[in-house]
Structures are given as C-alpha cells and as structure tokens.
Ligand SMILES: Nc1ncnc2c1ncn2[C@@H]1O[C@H](COP(=O)(O)OP(=O)(O)OP(=O)(O)O)[C@@H](O)[C@H]1O
C-alpha cells in the first residue's frame with residue numbers, strides 16, 4: 074500500500090514503505106530494475122530515499138495503515154509522482170499506439186529482470202503527461218515483483234525462460250530481437266555495479282547466506298550479467314495472437330465454471346483479479 078507523500082523538498086512522491094508485506098526485497102527490485110531501465114533510455118520517474126517519521130501520519134484513521142507506518146520508520150523509497158498520469162489500461166491502450174521497438178525494449182527489460190508484473194491484468198505502465206502541449210508517453214512503474222530469483226538464490230538459473238504470454242505489450246509486435254541487439258551490449262558489469270550501488274545498505278543487511286551488503290550486490294551483478302549473456306535462451310519472440318489468447322481464456326473460464334456449484338455459476342469469472350478492467354477486447358480481439 075504505497076502512500077502519496079509531500080516531502081520537505083516540497084516534492085510529491087509515491088512512497089513505498091519498508092514495513093509493507095512485500096518487504097525490503099520489493100524495494101531492492103524497484104531500485105535495481107528502475108535504475109537499469111533509466112540507464113537504458115526507458116522512461117522511469119525519479120527515485121528518492123525518504124526519511125519517514127510515522128508521527129506525520131498520526132491522524133490516519135485505519136489501524137492497518139497505522140501499523141504499516143509504525144513499521145516503516147526511517148528510510149523508505151519514494152518515486153516522483155506524475156500528476157494526472159493515467160494507468161495504461163486496455164481502454165487507454167486503444168487510443169495510444171506503442172511502436173514495436175519501444176514495446177520490444179520494455180518486454181526485453183522485463184524478460185531480463187524476470188518481471189512477472191507487467192501483464193494485461195496489471196500493466197504497471199503509465200501514460201504521462203495527459204495535458205499541456207507535450208506529447209503523452211509511456212512510463213514504467215512498479216518493479217517490486219521483478220528479480221524473482223532473489224527469493225531463492227541457490228536454485229536460480231540465469232538462462233531460465235520468461236513467461237511473456239500475458240505481457241501488457243504483447244500485442245504491439247514487440248521487436249525483441251532489435252532490442253536485444255541494442256540493449257544487451259549496454260548491460261555491462263560496470264552498469265550493473267552502478268545500479269546496485271544505488272540500493273541502501275540497510276535493505277541488504279538481512280539477506281541469508283551473505284556476510285555483507287556488497288556480497289549481495291555482487292550476487293545481483295553476477296546473476297544479471299550471466300542472464301544477459303544467455304539472452305538467446307529467454308528472448309521472447311513468439312507472442313500468442315489475440316485469437317489464441319482469447320481461446321485460452323475461454324477454455325480456462327469453462328474449466329472454472331465446470332468446477333463450480335450451481336449457485337456460483339453466474340458469478341463473473343475474474344480468475345482472482347480485481348474487476349478494474351472492463352474492456353478486454355483490445356487484448357483478446
Ligand atoms: N509515480 C507515479 N505517479 C502517479 N501515479 C502513480 C505513480 N506510481 C504509482 N502510481 C499509481 O499508483 C498505483 C499503485 O502503484 P504501484 O503499482 O507502484 O504499487 P503497488 O503497491 O505495487 O500496487 P499493485 O499491487 O496494485 O501493483 C499505480 O497503478 C498507479 O495508478
């Protein structure tokens with residue numbers, strides 16, 4: 074549960090709290106993947122470290138939110154708030170063309186960093202600005218669910234395939250081969266050392282199996298460097314067509330329906346996802 078916070082530099086930030094259920098690893102992933110995206114020329118809002126005093130939220134009426142703030146005293150992560158930005162939903166996508174190379178670069182970054190949270194269900198892409206004369210563009214946000222390998226270092230294979238079937242940009246014919254040729258040579262050890270250096274020590278000290286924060290940083294550098302070298306093994310290329318996805322979705326819905334008692338058969342089939350998106354036609358044909 075991020076909060077919109079005005080800081081003492083008068084900036085407004087979307088703050089993700091260290092005391093949240095996702096924990097510090099989500100913040101580590103935000104920093105590493107976001108700074109990597111920025112270094113590769115993708116748009117990603119500025120990040121800041123925010124010293125948060127839970128006392129400022131004393132008037133918060135919800136106990137759950139107060140507990141979160143109470144557990145988050147000290148250093149937290151802030152992302153520059155993009156005023157008026159719109160979530161890249163299927164409705165917005167209809168009026169917003171994305172070129173195949175930009176789509177390719179974003180899918181490539183997600184595959185490299187094993188980001189499981191940029192799907193048609195939740196794009197974690199924003200369109201900004203939405204007013205004024207500057208043209209609206211795509212911005213990346215929310216990389217907290219990337220770098221899934223850091224939950225099991227011992228079992229992580231850098232050449233592991235990436236499940237891209239439901240990627241939010243799968244229908245823009247992402248040119249991942251061009252993206253790989255352009256971006257892979259830029260992901261050097263040096264760049265990886267730079268982006269991992271941006272993670273505060275405090276978020277790396279409790280990692281099991283590592284003696285120091287720098288050892289953890291080196292593990293990220295080694296893994297991502299090995300993964301970028303193995304891009305031929307995970308490069309997403311054969312994106313399913315809208316028709317294939319629609320058929321798959323229909324089959325899945327039919328299976329779910331079959332397993333339901335009569336009284337549940339008329340409940341909309343959301344597969345556990347929130348009903349925020351009402352029009353799926355742009356993705357499903
Ligand atoms: N920098 C930003 N500027 C404007 N709005 C933002 C920004 N970052 C996030 N948001 C809005 O807040 C929502 C939640 O942010 P984010 O996805 O980063 O958090 P989260 O806790 O991981 O949420 P979720 O679990 O829903 O993905 C976004 O979908 C978006 O609408």
Ligand SMILES: [Mg+2]
Pocket residue numbers: 195197215
């Ligand atoms: Mg999100």
